[in-house]
Amino acid sequence: MKRSFDIAELPAGWGYSLLTATVVPRPIAWVSSLSAEGIANLAPHSFFTIASADPPIVQFTSVTEKDTLRNIRATGEFVIGLVTEDLAGAANVTATNFPPGHDEFAEAGIRPEPSRFVRPARVAESPVALECRLERIVEVGNSFLVLGEVLCVALAEEVLDPVRRNGKPHPRYELLRPVSRLGRIQWGLPGDAFDLVRPQFEE
Ligand SMILES: Cc1cc2nc3c(=O)[nH]c(=O)nc-3n(C[C@H](O)[C@H](O)[C@H](O)COP(=O)(O)O)c2cc1C
DSSP, rough: OOOOGGGSOOTTTTTHHHHHHHSOEEEEEEEEEOOOOEEEEEEEEEEEEEEETTTTTTEEESHHHHHHHHHHHOOOOOEEEEBGGOOOOOOOOHHHOTTTTOOOOHHHOEEOOSSSSSSSSSETSSSSSEEEEEEEEEEEETTEEEEEEEEEEEEOOOGGGGGGGGOOOOOOOHHHBOOOSTEEEEEEEOOOOOOOOOOOOOO
């Protein structure tokens, strides 16, 4: 027996928090951007996924207008890092509603490192950096989907699958160990992984 919550009947905000506690776990895009004046910005966004396979495009959602969105509109570039358990506290600090112009790398004690193709910095401590060029911004309700073409996937050697290292290297989930966002103020630790070969239909 399921209990139904009819969105139109709910007090404001409850529908949203029901969704964020239900669509779980969500990976966290730690988005690095630069303002038009060159001030660095870093903020976590858990409405994050792959939008297109070819060309490779990722998307995250800015719920309302925020500095990250304004920066990307102004400069057309951003970098996405992943958050590991040791970085969760720092990522949370970068979610503070600092006024524009605060360098959130400095506030969170995070080291910037240069990117290859874009001006915003990578997070040195994160094992992943996706360097992105803005593809488009789509306004949906009170939110903005930011789509970025991935120009470069940078992965720390330590997270590459040792078995595949000499073929086509890929990250191994058990080494990457990204944390996730759950409902309300909960964060998720990485769970167990298992393999399932996808069946092929045969006439
Ligand atoms: C784990 C986590 C996930 C978040 N996900 C989102 C998100 O998907 N979209 C969003 O607009 N804000 C999200 N936030 C809140 C933003 O990080 C926060 O509003 C931040 O101050 C925005 O920074 P900015 O103004 O520098 O862009 C999240 C916060 C946390 C802690």
